[in-house]
Amino acid sequence: MKIIHILNSLKGGGIQNFILSLAPEQKKLGCDVSIIVVDRDTYEYSKHLKDILVNNGVKVYYLNKILHNKISFIKTLINCRKLVQSLRPDIINSHGEMSHIYGAFSTIGRKKINHYITIHNGPENWSNINKILNRNKPLIFCSQAAFDLKEQNNKKYCVIDNGVSPSIVKTKEVVDLRKELKLPPTCKIIVLVGSLRPQKNYDFLTGIVQELKDDTIHFCICGGNYGKGYIDIENFKQYKTIHFLGLRSDVSAIENSANLFLSCSTFEGLPIAVLEAYFNGIPCVLSPIEQHIKISNVPKCWIPKTFTAHSFIATIKEALKDQTSHDNIYQERLPIISKYSISESARKYINFYKQKYNETQY
Template identity: 25%
Template sequence: MYVVSTLERTGPTRQLLYLSTKMQELGHRVWVLTLSPEPKDSLKAIFLDQGVEVLSLNVGRLKSLFVGRARLRKLVADKAVEVVHTQGIRADGLVSGLDPAISRVATLRNYPFEDYPPLYGKLKGWLMAWFHLRALTDVGRVAVVSGSIARSLETNGKLQVEVVHNSVDSQLFCAPSSEERVQSRANLALHPDAFVVVIVGDLIRRKRVPELLLALGRLKARLDVLVVGDGPELDSCKAAVGISSTVRFLGKCEDVRPALWASDVFISNSASEGMPNAVMEAIATGLPCILSDISAHCELVTVANASLPEVTFFSLDKPKQGSVDQLKEGFDAVNDYWLRTGQRRSCDAFSVDAMAEKYCSLYRQGKRS
């Protein structure tokens, strides 16, 4: 049984979809349990289409503190569940009341003391991070999605964890045909010869999109920029580009593939990441990437260990001209890549099978002693 707050359309929910459907393919009985009512932008229908049974406690955050643990315990007993796999602070906080004979596994996709304070405020964020790490001590096995998170937890959280990298559905995220690329550009009203940059992700402080847009403007290059995503930094992003007609904000997209297929390069300026789904999906479609030089981005390239498209790194923490020069070098490398190859090639480096195999191993180890 997989336990999460909701099935909101996010990267972690997409990873859960890959994992739960693969477990069903392997012959396991699978349930997905949500704690709260679904938001408007939910992937629940896709889970159901894949034959995954979705249950819900249908309680809010406050009520779940009082009744969530008892209801989860009853549901697990009624369904004769053998493995409970949680994801997220609320779900991870409910497992302490379960029978120790049940295998318990949790997946942590960020380092809470790094992620929560910018999102929720310094004091509240710190308290949430402390609570989350404390809750994880009641879990049999804890998986994290990158080595950088593992090192932070082992050093500062005193937690022993296993690294299980995210995956990509290579049948969905693959290089476009010539027809798909042409059609994607036409649908987005892009000139066939335009050089298109795509930025994908929530517009939050950690992603540093306003700074990236300012830096792209300083390049004085002829670029069409697509920004796929929404969030509290949207106004700051718009202010960074002023009246530029070459930057288009597409909002959240149900299907990001047309934007990837229409583009020539993917750029991320994140200050920190777990194991970034958006970057992995871009690489899977054969799209060259220019990435901030954070440890998660560097690890992702190492993990791929395959024939990658061009991937270069930059830092906007450098003085202004140095940052612009690094970005220019990245664009030069991408242009050279296109001159050498002339076409996109799919990159099947992030296997769903490998992720599922590692989780199966953790399920066998997840009983708390």
């Protein structure tokens, strides 16, 4: 089976890190796997992800679309269609609203190529053009929570939980942010992971810091800011215990020396950063949203009772009291989190491809 995944970028985020695990695993299962990246990527982190994919036998192609440029959008749509024609895949799987448009345009009039759409957010809001082009496409929801919040009415769908590859996301290396940030060795490090989009709710941290009033607890955010629509880190300069680290390729190593993983998100699909934290064995405090609650039945995972700074602080303080080693936490979690291994996700993806592909071939 020849598969092409289309995604907006390799800049970092849940979709990118999921594909980082899924594509190599599908390659292991005997598929020919390629990735088409829509946007032009100039970040070092993007090169890091591309190198991992290529080293695992996955081919990566760039369309180099220029952001907010309509002419570039049209040119790259045409180039994507030509590239798909030359690669002749059986399957196109698009990830992210813009990528769905590229997938649809590349398969118009090509009945031998099936286009599948993965919904990574709960909900994923589609533009009118997506609704027109993709209303009959088979959908893959990344979690039951994402399905429950769906806005699409497509008749063909399935739920396949996101997964991660421990061999890719887990490391024994250690990066100590106390040293990097020149902090006292007794400081507590709380890690947050994800791009600086509003849904990650990093502004909420200011309320936590103001009420906490503790200079020994530091909040360290690993994630990129890509311009319009992202939060402005200049607004956080007065908060000396909030640190923006930018895109990091060493998140697992950072988590190995950190005290706690924190998510303040207001909504998610099935958050890859949380799954990675589970496999890294770091204690977790997750915001009280449906998507987190449904996957919180693992050891050393806490959910605040309410979405208030006061409730988060009480939960964070409780979690920081735990002294269990990351290795022991990982071993305790393993029987539960094994279902989030990428091998299971990849197998289910291929089975769904085959099922729907066979239905459309005559």
